[in-house]
Amino acid sequence: MPARVLVAKPGLDGHDRGAKIVARALRDAGFEVVFTGIRQRVEDIVAIAVQEDVAVVGLSILSGAHVALTGRTVEALRAADAADIAVIVGGTIPAADVPKLTEAGAAAVFPTGTALDAIVAEVRALTAAPA
Template structure:
């Protein structure tokens, strides 16, 4: 079994083609992927992440609310004593917001146009066990 990751669509954004492509790409790269579907509440994303014992939560956000939603997910994971779960963000993210997302706790940011090879490489690096070294 591969490393478990969660791909989530927080908030009201109803477009999930990109999230499904990311989920499939990660699965094909050997990850065990849990996909939440669209319009998920922060509390539900965190609950699923804990129940499924994931190493990484990938947020797919196209709505423009990426900084607020990412902050809320990172804070909720920390509040649940799960701050070690990496949070990455992808979607329609202006370059000017990449550092803001990193500052609020995102481990990586994947704006529109990021190659799938880069995504897989970075997710592998973020989820690598010390035992794997």
């Protein structure tokens, strides 16, 4: 059974082209992908992630609110007793913010320009069955 990944666009950012490209790359790599569409509330993203039994939540954020939205998502997953769901984040992310995102609980960070193969490889690593 393929691993399930939720690709979500939190906040008010209306640009979804990159998220759709990543979702398609993950689908083409064999993952089952759920795409939320744009302008999602963190609470709704978490509810969908739990309902759909995903292994990874991928946040696509171009608005500049990546640190706050990532932290809120990680905390909401913990509150929903779903801390085992990995959170990854991609988008317009300055290099200086990468450590802030990992400190906030992101399992991986993909700034604009990250190769799709690198994203797929990281999601594979995050969803690999324990040895």
